[in-house]
Amino acid sequence: MAPTMCTPSEPWRLATLLLALATLGLGGCTEDAGEALLRDYQQALAERLEQPPPEPAAPDNIGAFPELRERRVAIPEVREGLLDVYALRECHITTLVAERNSALGRVAPASQRWRYELTLLERLESCLAGEAADRLAAPDLARLERLAATKREQLPAATWNGLFASEEWADNFSRVSSPLPPDALAPPPAQREALAYLRRLSLAPFDPEVSRPDPEALEGHLQALRERPYTAELLRTLMLAERRLxxxxxxxxxRLAEEASCPAGGFPAPLKQAAAGPALADWLVRLEGAAETWLADLGPLFATLEAPPPAVAAYHREWLSREHAEAPLSAFRRALATHRERRRALAERC
Structure with missing residues (x-):
């Protein structure tokens, strides 16, 4: 089948097609608003410098988030006999363990398994600190102490898997995404709240100064992250801005390479004083602020484990770092700084 073109021969057919696309929200020939800001500036700059406008190249795609097998860490399975677990029935873990070992429990989403580990450890440690422990036989008390110690040791890995093995978390980094609209650069409040919640939930078992949030709210916050791939949209926007700059x-x-060559009437250094510059300058400031805020919020969750899986550590360094020279935020800042410096150089000469 021949590809659909945006320039049919009869004008009335073009009008009909555009009207249909606009009605259906399928205007594939329309330009992204952020892209339009950058292209308008390029066009105005080219005219000012008496040069042909650049042929815009498509930015590269963002990197793929690691596969599930690359994100998940192995946790040794703890095996206890039914009678051994029943001996700890006053610790209120028998039903919990039975649900976890059921057919549904074994295929439960990562978030539910995280909640199970949190609840199990809480009940084991509460039992150890309560009167029920005094009534246990010596072998059962030793088993309780061993189970509590093992589960506490495994909790960082369980916490990591609860987040990084979840589909909702991975969807926020989806390559099936677009650049951010200019009026929606800021991180969505619900997603920032979700990151703060996840950080508290991961810290609370290890830091007495962090109040433990309600584990029942976990799925709701993960769903907020799934509703929109903001991380991916932000990375795409940074890469688009870098390329156009x-x-x-x-x-x-x-123009600088042309000795003693100046545009008629001089050349202003500040971007805000350029034609089509004020709107772009504001957009660039807001984009950098949004990226700094969001990546700072994300960072602690990627540091939940002292030694995260290599693929995840590499993804964070290459795509989400605020310092790594080749990460999108640093590359954007470098492109912007270079552009400003070249404007100053031409302004000083002229």
Whole structure:
């Protein structure tokens, strides 16, 4: 089948097609609003420098989030006989363990398994500290102490798997995404709240100064992260801005390479004073602020384990780091700084 073109021969057919697409929300020939800001600036800059506008190149795709097998860490299975678990019935863990070992429990989502580990450890340690422990036979008390110690030791890994093995978390990094609209650069409040909740839930068992949030709210916060792939959208926007700024910088460098060549009427250094510059300058500031805020919120969750899986550590360094030179935020900042410097150089010469 021949591809659909945006330039049919009869004008009335084009009008009909565009109206249908707009009605259905399928306007594939329309330009993203953030892209439009960048392209308008490129066009105005090219005209000011008396050069042809750049041919915009498509930014690279963002990196793929590691596969589930690369994100999950292995946790040794703890095996106890039914009679051994029943001997600890005053600790109120028999029903909990039975549910976890049922057919449904074995295929439960990662978030439910995380809640199970939190609840189990809480009941084991509460039992150890209560009167029920005094009534246990010596072998059963030793078993309770061993179980509590093992589960506490395993909790960081269980916490990691509860988050990083969840589909909701992975969906926030989906490559099936688009750049952010200019009026929606800021991190969604519900998603920032979700990250704060997840951070408290992961810290509370190990830090007495952190109040434990309600574990029952876990699925709701994960769902908030799934509703929109904000992380992926942010990365795409940073990469789009970097590419368009580099293209605009190339225009400046070509003019600078022409000795003693200046645009008529001089050239302003500040981006805000350029044609089409004020809106873009504001957009760039807001984009950088949104990226700094969001990546700072994400960082602690990627540090839940002292030694995270190599694929996840590499993804964080290459895509989510605020310091790594080749990560999108650093590359964007470098492209913006270079562009500003080239504007200053031309302004000083002219």
């Amino acid at each position: 580099e293209e605009a910088t190339a225009l400046l460098e070509r």
